[in-house]
Amino acid sequence: MATELPPEDMGSDDCLSSYTHIYSPDLLKDQVAFITGGGSGIGLRIAEIFMRHGCDTVIASRNLDKLKEAGHKLTTATGRRCLPLALDVRKPESITAAVDQTLQEFGRIDVLINNAAGNFLCPASSLSFNAFKTVLEIDTMGTFNTSKVVYEKWFKDHGGNIVNISATLGYRGQALQVHAGSAKAANDAMTKHLAVEWGPSGVRVNTVAPGPISGTEGFRRLGGPRGESAGAFQSIPLQRAGNKTEMAHCSLFLASRASSYVTGAILVADGGAWLTSANDFAMLLGVWSSEKEQRPVKSESK
């Protein structure tokens, strides 16, 4: 039997054409959320759903043109303010500038969503040293850098909520994913450490750990469409990929007073995938081989 699935556009980065609130519409009323990687995929849907719950948002990543287009769509769909800001989570000075600008424009930050990440399929033996380092720098150091700047500049004195977007892919090991799995495992540990250190300042730190989420760049890069059409997802207990709205609802729960006594938690939102581990090595190698042919290779190993 199919499980309940909210209405969802499957492929695009447009806003939802219709939305039914499942939480109180004023759950985040007049709060401000700072969302890294908020211009596409899961981050963009988090921004939309938060704005539909009364929040203003900052969407921040490297590509300012993409962010401006997304910000326009978000404000048109929700009527709330959205400020697009350029930053690279690997560069603390760019985060500091963006956080300063946010505080100037909005006067507060209530929620930080650490969603920015980079990933691709690659066998460990073909992965260059620099490729491993790059993913760790974006996913893990980027999460620490942004959390630290927001904490120092606002959360330390005012409290706040941090939600990290992780992945369940490393929970049982996954082929061609040593870089992202290692990075996300470090982030899950970081969630617990920061929850302990920053709890006394009124800061909650939690994580949403998605499985395969359709209609996203991550899903495409990791061969999700091919896996789905080959029936790989039948081994997921809920028998399907997740969607962006479901990830946004999990993030909203952790970012809001709905979870006021929750900190240091990892909310696994993968349809039970990691329990049964659909680790289809041959399928993943097939996707990697065909993608590799289209990619200019700088070096095999540094």
Ligand SMILES: CC/C=C\C/C=C\C/C=C\C/C=C\C/C=C\C/C=C\C=C\C(=O)SCCNC(=O)CCNC(=O)[C@H](O)C(C)(C)COP(=O)(O)OP(=O)(O)OC[C@H]1O[C@@H](n2cnc3c(N)ncnc32)[C@H](O)[C@@H]1OP(=O)(O)O
């Ligand atoms: C999803 C379904 C999966 C499988 C289906 C099968 C079964 C499913 C059943 C159950 C599965 C259960 C759970 C798993 C589910 C989900 C997966 C979890 C995680 C998903 C994570 C993400 O999706 S992250 C978001 C994806 N989006 C992006 O990555 C966009 C941002 N990315 C980038 O900017 C780049 O890609 C970047 C990360 C490379 C960074 O760019 P940049 O800083 O410009 O770096 P470069 O200079 O380009 O490169 C740096 C070095 O990295 C090397 N490199 C780059 N690309 C590749 C590649 N494709 N392969 C190998 N190496 C690469 C590059 O060559 C550089 O190294 P040098 O040594 O050459 O300098």
Ligand SMILES: NC(=O)C1=CN([C@@H]2O[C@H](COP(=O)(O)OP(=O)(O)OC[C@H]3O[C@@H](n4cnc5c(N)ncnc54)[C@H](OP(=O)(O)O)[C@@H]3O)[C@@H](O)[C@H]2O)C=CC1
């Ligand atoms: N899609 C899936 O199936 C799954 C996704 N996830 C996680 O969900 C999150 C979102 O992924 P998804 O929506 O698929 O992918 P997207 O590619 O749409 O999102 C990644 C975002 O990160 C931004 N980004 C990348 N590098 C940097 C950087 N150095 N500094 C600032 N921003 C950066 C990108 O914007 P820009 O290029 O403008 O910088 C982009 O908007 C990630 O954390 C991912 O690991 C986890 C499990 C499964």
